[in-house]
Amino acid sequence: MPELPEVETVKNALAGLLLNQTIEDVFVFREKNIKPSLKEFLSIKGERVSSLSRKGKYLIFHLTNDKVLIGHLRMEGKFFFRENEEFDKFDLIVFKLSNGFYLCYNDVRKFGGLSLYRDLYRPAYSVNLPTLSITSYTLSRAFWPLGRWKLATLASRKRWR
Numbered sequence: 001m002p003e004l005p006e007v008e009t010v011k012n013a014l015a016g017l018l019l020n021q022t023i024e025d026v027f028v029f030r031e032k033n034i035k036p037s038l039k040e041f042l043s044i045k046g047e048r049v050s051s052l053s054r055k056g057k058y059l060i061f062h063l064t065n066d067k068v069l070i071g072h073l074r075m076e077g078k079f080f081f082r083e084n085e086e087f088d089k090f091d092l093i094v095f096k097l098s099n100g101f102y103l104c105y106n107d108v109r110k111f112g113g114l115s116l117y118r119d120l121y122r123p124a125y126s127v128n129l130p131t132l133s134i135t136s137y138t139l140s141r142a143f144w145p146l147g148r149w150k151l152a153t154l155a156s157r158k159r160w161r
Contacts, residue, residue, distance in 0.1 A: 002073050007057050010079065014059070015052045017081060018103065022048045023063075025096035033092045033105075033113035041116050044069070068117040071105070077112035080104045 002010070026042050028034055034041045047063040054060065061069040071077075080091075082102040087094060093105040093114060105114065 001075055002057065002077075004057060007054055007059065007073065010073070011052050011054045011059055014079060014103075017101070018049050018052065018061075018097070020048060020050070022046065022098040023095050024098055027087075027094040027096075028092070029087075029094070030092045030110060033107070033110060035113070035115040041114075043067075044116065066118060069114050070117060071114040072112050074107065074109070074111035074113075076109045077105065077107040080106055 023044055023046065026045055028038055028041065031038050044063060044067060047065060047067055049061055050064055051062040052060065053062065057072060059071045059073075061071070063069065080088075080103075082104055083100070085102065087102075087104060088106055090106050090108050091104040092107055092110065095103040097103060105112070107113075
């Protein structure tokens, strides 16, 4: 699993090549690594990447029309830019960009993936992340991979308030 500084480095590297690019096409080679359904996920065709951010180890791709892709690299996930359609057998999700490059999400162990949200505070679809709310307190806790009972226990302790 990548450490936090590695995720920040990935975010910065992606931002330099991905910002203001339009997603012309999407190829999904393994549907288990996307949320929600394939049909809904493909609705990002024609969207432009307006910004990238990070919350914990989650990468957040802000698209136009209030759509957001949230991804986690998990154990072995990587992003590659390719100049042609010669994809690797471990490329699970591929985005064709307006600059002619292909952004490939590659994961040998197939643990990671991308989830589509309508906007950051109101999930459009049922995904694995807990429902996000507007408060920064809840937002910071929403990305913790803990069960709700664990969050309640931590929140009751004075040092977590």
